[in-house]
Amino acid sequence: MMNSLTIKIKRYDGEKTWYQSYILPYEKGRTILWSLTTIRETLDSTLVYTSACQHGICGSCAIKVNGKSFLACQTPLDKVIETFQTTELIYEPLANFTVIRDLAVAWEPKMAKMKKIKPWLIPTEEGSEEKGFLQSNEDFHKIASSTDCILCGICASECNQLHVNESNFLEPFIWNRAYRYAVDSRDKSPEAHVGPAYENELWKCLHCMACVTNCPKHIDLTEEISSLRKMSIRMGETKNQGARHAFAFFNDVKNNGHLNEMMLPIKTDGVIKTAATKLPFALRMIKTGKINPLERPKKVDGIEGVQKIYDYAEEVENK
Amino acid sequence: MTTFRYGFFPGCTLESAEKELKMSTLKVAEALEIELIELKGWTCCGASHIQDIDELVGTSINARNIALGEALHVDKIITVCNTCTLMLRQSKKKLDERKELRDKVNEGLSRANLKYKGTTEVTHLLWALIEDYGLENLKKKVVRPLTGLKVANFYGCHILMPPKIMGFENPANPQSMEMIVDVLGAENVPFSQRLACCGFHAVFPAEKEVNRLTQMNCLSPKEAGADCLVTPCPLCQMQLDAYQPGAQKGFDKDIQIPVLHLPQLIGLALGISPKELGIKRHIVDALPMLRARALV
Numbered sequence: 258m259m260n261s262l263t264i265k266i267k268r269y270d271g272e273k274t275w276y277q278s279y280i281l282p283y284e285k286g287r288t289i290l291w292s293l294t295t296i297r298e299t300l301d302s303t304l305v306y307t308s309a310c311q312h313g314i315c316g317s318c319a320i321k322v323n324g325k326s327f328l329a330c331q332t333p334l335d336k337v338i339e340t341f342q343t344t345e346l347i348y349e350p351l352a353n354f355t356v357i358r359d360l361a362v363a364w365e366p367k368m369a370k371m372k373k374i375k376p377w378l379i380p381t382e383e384g385s386e387e388k389g390f391l392q393s394n395e396d397f398h399k400i401a402s403s404t405d406c407i408l409c410g411i412c413a414s415e416c417n418q419l420h421v422n423e424s425n426f427l428e429p430f431i432w433n434r435a436y437r438y439a440v441d442s443r444d445k446s447p448e449a450h451v452g453p454a455y456e457n458e459l460w461k462c463l464h465c466m467a468c469v470t471n472c473p474k475h476i477d478l479t480e481e482i483s484s485l486r487k488m489s490i491r492m493g494e495t496k497n498q499g500a501r502h503a504f505a506f507f508n509d510v511k512n513n514g515h516l517n518e519m520m521l522p523i524k525t526d527g528v529i530k531t532a533a534t535k536l537p538f539a540l541r542m543i544k545t546g547k548i549n550p551l552e553r554p555k556k557v558d559g560i561e562g563v564q565k566i567y568d569y570a571e572e573v574e575n576k
Numbered sequence: 577m578t579t580f581r582y583g584f585f586p587g588c589t590l591e592s593a594e595k596e597l598k599m600s601t602l603k604v605a606e607a608l609e610i611e612l613i614e615l616k617g618w619t620c621c622g623a624s625h626i627q628d629i630d631e632l633v634g635t636s637i638n639a640r641n642i643a644l645g646e647a648l649h650v651d652k653i654i655t656v657c658n659t660c661t662l663m664l665r666q667s668k669k670k671l672d673e674r675k676e677l678r679d680k681v682n683e684g685l686s687r688a689n690l691k692y693k694g695t696t697e698v699t700h701l702l703w704a705l706i707e708d709y710g711l712e713n714l715k716k717k718v719v720r721p722l723t724g725l726k727v728a729n730f731y732g733c734h735i736l737m738p739p740k741i742m743g744f745e746n747p748a749n750p751q752s753m754e755m756i757v758d759v760l761g762a763e764n765v766p767f768s769q770r771l772a773c774c775g776f777h778a779v780f781p782a783e784k785e786v787n788r789l790t791q792m793n794c795l796s797p798k799e800a801g802a803d804c805l806v807t808p809c810p811l812c813q814m815q816l817d818a819y820q821p822g823a824q825k826g827f828d829k830d831i832q833i834p835v836l837h838l839p840q841l842i843g844l845a846l847g848i849s850p851k852e853l854g855i856k857r858h859i860v861d862a863l864p865m866l867r868a869r870a871l872v
Contacts, residue, residue, distance in 0.1 A: 325748045340748045417733075417773035421788040461782040464624045465773040466662075466737035470747055486628040499781040503625040510626065510637060514619040516588040525780045538822060541859055547593045547818065554591065558617035562688025566640060569684035570632040 259283040259344050262334065264292055266304065267349040269356050276347075277301075283344065289329035289337065290318055293348075293360075305359040313473060316407030319414070320360050321349040326414040328473045351414035353428070362410065367428060373453045374427070374435040381445040396442035403437035403481065405474040406430055412468035412478060418461055426458040429468040429478045436481040439488060448492055455489040460499025501525050511567050514557030519548055580709060582654035583645035583696065584612035585664065587810070588620045589657065593818070594810040596854025600839040601656050601701065603853060607846045608709065608717055612654065615644040621663035624734075624777050632681070638667035639681045639692040647690075652697045654704055656839065658734035658809035659777075664698040665741050700735060702752055702808045702838060703744045711759050719847040721761025725804070725869050727841065728765045728797030728833075729753035730816065732809035733773050747771070753808065756838070760845040767800035769793045774815040790815060790823035794831035803865050804834045806841050813837055818859045834862035844871060 262281045267274065279296050290308055297304045308318035311330045318329040323341045338344055354362035384390030412429035413419060419426060427435075435454040439447040459482070468478040490500055505524035509516045522531045522539075542548040557563070590598040605612045618641050620626075627634035642664060645653035655661045671678045672694045682691055699707075705714055736747035745752055750771075754764045772793055775786030793816055797805055807813050817835040824831050835858065843853040850872050855862050866872045 340746055342749070417775070417789070418778070418782065418785060421785040421792075422782075458782075461778055461785065463733075463773050463775050463782065463786075464777045465733040467733065467773070470737040470739060483628050483631070487631075490629070497781070499628075499778075502780050503628040506620065506623055506625040507629040507633065510620045510622070510633075514617070515591060516620050516623065518588065518592040522780075538818070541821060542593065542818060545859055546857055547595075547859070552592070554588075557619055559688060560617075562617075562690065563619055563637065563640065565687035566636045566684045567633060569687055570630060570636060573632060573680065573684075574630070 259338070261344070262292065262338075263345045264296065265345070265347045266296075266359065267347070268304075268359050269350075271358065283334075285335065287334050289320070289322060289327060289332050289334060289348075292334060292346075293318075293320075293329060305357075305361050307361050314407060316409035319351055319409040319411050321351060321414065323347050324349075326351055326411040326471055328409055328411065331473060351410050353413050353416060353419040354410060364408075364410075367410075367413070367431075370427065371431045371434060373457060374431060374438075374450050375453070376431075376434040376438065376450075378438060378441060379444050379446040379449055381443060384443060390443050392442055399440050399442070400437050402474075402476055403433050403440075405476060406433050406437075407474060409473060411471050411473060415467040415471045417465045417467055418463050422458070422461070424458065425456075426461050427454065429472075429482075432459075432462075432482050432485060433476060433478055436485055439485065447488065451485055451488045451492060454485050455492075455494050459485055459489060460497060498525050509554075511564060512556075512560075513554050514560050514563055515554040517554050519550060519552070580608070580610040580704075581650055582610065582612055582652050582699075582704070583648045583650045584614045585618055585621075585641060585645070585653050585655045585660060585698075586614065587655060587657040587660040588623070589810045589814065593814060594837075596857040597656055597810045597813070597837045597839065600837055600843050600848075600853040603848050604839045604843045604846060607843070607848060608714070610704075610709065613648055613650065615641065615648070615653070618644060621657075621660045624659055624663065632684075634663075635667045635670055635677070636681050636684050638664050639671055639678075640685055640688065640690055642668060642696060642698065643685060643690040643692045646693050646696045650696060652699045652704070652708075654699055654701060656701045656808070656837075657811065658700070658732045659811055661698060661700045662734040662741060668694070668698055669741055700744075700808065702735065702756065705842075706752055706755060707744075711755060714756070714842075715759045718760060718845045720845055720871070722841070722845050722869075722871060723761050725762040725871060726765045726802045727757050727762045728767050728800065728802035728805050729757065729770060730774070730793065730797075730805045730807040730812055730835075731771055732807055732812040735808055736771070753806070753838070756842070757806070760842060762841070762845075765797065765800050765802040767797040767802065769796035772796075774809075774812040776811040776815040779815065779819070786815070787819070787823050790819050791827050791829075791831055794820055794823065794833050795829055798831060798833045802833065803869060804836050804862060806836045806838055808838045810837065820860055832860060834858065834860045834865055836862060 309315040439450040502525040775789040
C-alpha cells in the first residue's frame with residue numbers, strides 16, 4: 258500500500274541547477290498537475306511551472322517525469338507510478354527547450370523558428386471577408402487532425418533528432434504546422450510552406466516514432482513528415498540524399514524485390530562522394546565478410562507480380 | 577506437445593550484411609523446435625523509406641508479403657527486425673481498418689494472383705518467445721547459463737513505437753528484453769540510452785547527428801559497466817557495430833563495445849557454438865569478451 262510519493266524536481270533559478278525533494282501523501286486518482294499545485298500551495302511557493310486550462314487544451318503544463326514527457330493536467334499519477342514501478346518520481350523541464358526557471362521553458366525561440374514555414378493561410382482569390390471562406394467537408398478533414406495541435410512541446414521534447422541536432426532541424430509541431438497549411442484547400446501557395454520545411458532539414462527526421470507515440474492529441478506527425486517529403490519531391494527537390502535514398506529502395510524493390518545494400522551508398526551519395534567518405538567503412542565490411550562486393554541480389558520469385566502491383570499503383574495515382 | 581510454426585519474413589539485411597542474424601535465428605529455432613517456413617518470394621518491407629515516395633506502393637508490397645504468409649496457413653508471420661515488424665504491422669492495421677483501401681490494394685494484388693485476407697498476424701521473435709513459446713520453456717532449454725555476462729539491452733524504436741501499431745508493451749518502460757536476459761542467466765545493466773534511437777534510417781542525410789547518437793549509445797552502456805550491447809533489431813546492430821569505428825574517430829572517450837543480435841545471445845545459452853551463430857561476423861569482435869567471461 259502506497260502512503261506517500263517522493264517527488265524530486267529539477268530546479269533552476271537562472272544561475273544554478275539542483276534537485277529538490279518533496280514528499281506528498283499518495284491520493285488515488287490525482288494528476289501530475291495536482292502534485293505540482295499541492296507542492297506550490299503547501300510546501301514551496303518558489304516552485305515555478307506553467308499551467309492554465311487544466312483540461313488538455315492550452316498545452317502549457319507539459320513536463321518530463323522519469324525521463325518521459327507528459328501533459329501534467331491529463332496524466333494520472335497512478336499511470337506514471339505503474340509505468341515506472343516506483344513512487345519516486347523525478348520532474349524535469351521539457352528537453353530541447355531553453356529553461357527559464359524550474360519547469361518553465363521558453364517558447365519565443367520556437368515561435369521565431371516556426372515563422373520560417375509561414376504558419377498562416379496564404380488565401381486563394383475564392384474567399385473574401387464578405388463571402389467568408391468555405392471549405393468542403395472532405396477538405397476540412399484533411400486538416401482536422403493537424404489543427405488539434407495545442408503546442409504543448411511534448412513532440413519536441415521527445416524528438417531524437419533534436420537531441421543531437423545543432424543546426425536547423427524543425428520541431429515536430431512545426432512540421433505539423435507546415436503540413437497543415439500546405440494541404441489546406443484555401444491556401445494558394447503550398448510551396449511557400451513546403452519549401453522552407455525542405456530547406457530546414459526535412460530529410461533528417463530519424464523516423465523513430467517518438468513524436469507520434471507521445472502526442473497527447475494523437476496527431477500522426479510521421480505521416481505528415483512523409484507527406485511533406487512527397488510534396489517536396491513533386492516540387493522538384495529530388496537531388497538530395499534523403500530523396501535519392503528513398504528512391505533507391507523504391508526502385509530496388511521494383512527491379513529485384515530485395516534491397517541491393519552494396520549499391521545503396523552509391524545510389525544515395527554518388528560514386529565520388531562514396532569513394533571519398535565510405536571507403537574505410539566499406540573495407541571493414543568486406544574484411545569481416547559482412548558484404549561481398551561480387552554478390553548481387555537475385556530477383557525474387559514472383560517479381561513480375563511485384564512489378565504489376567507497382568504499375569497498378571501508378572495507374573491509380575494518374576487517375 | 578504444442579508445435580510452434582511460423583511464416584518467416586527475414587528482411588533484406590539478413591540476406592546481406594547481417595547474414596549472421598539469419599544463421600543464428602535458424603539455429604535457435606532449430607534448438608527450440610520452432611518451425612520457420614520462409615515466405616517464398618518476399619520483398620523488402622519498404623524499410624521506412626518507400627512511403628516517402630509512394631504510400632500505396634508501400635502498403636501494397638506489404639499486403640503482398642502478408643498474403644504470402646496467409647497462403648502458408650500459419651497463425652503468424654515472424655520477423656527478427658524491428659523495422660520489418662513495424663512496416664508489416666502498419667500496413668496490416670491500415671488494411672484491416674480501412675475496407676476501401678483494402679479493396680484498392682487487393683485490386684493491385686489480384687494482378688499478381690494474390691489476395692490479402694487479414695487472417696495472419698505479424699510478430700517478432702522477442703514477443704513470440706514470451707507470449708507463444710513461454711519463458712519457462714525457454715529456461716528448460718538453457719544448457720550454458722550466461723552467468724556473469726553483463727548485458728545492456730538496446731531495444732530500438734520500432735519494436736516499441738508507436739504502441740497503437742506495436743502494442744506489445746509500454747514503450748516508456750519495456751521489460752521484454754530484460755525478461756529474456758534473466759532467463760538466459762545473464763545480468764541486465766541499466767544505462768541511460770536503453771531506449772534511445774540508433775539513427776540508422778537517416779544515416780545518410782543526418783550523418784553527423786547519427787554519428788553523435790552512436791557515440792552516446794556505445795559510451796553509455798560501457799560506462800554503466802556492460803560487457804556488450806544486445807539488440808532485437810539488425811538495423812540497430814549495424815548502426816552500433818559497423819558504424820562504431822567511424823563514431824570513435826575523433827571522439828576522446830573509448831566507446832568500444834561488442835554488439836550482439838538477440839538470437840546470438842540466446843544461442844550461446846542454448847549451447848550453440850559462436851561459429852554457428854556467426855559471432856565472428858561483427859566489426860567489433862565479441863569473442864575476446866566472451867572468452868574472458870569463459871562463455872566460449
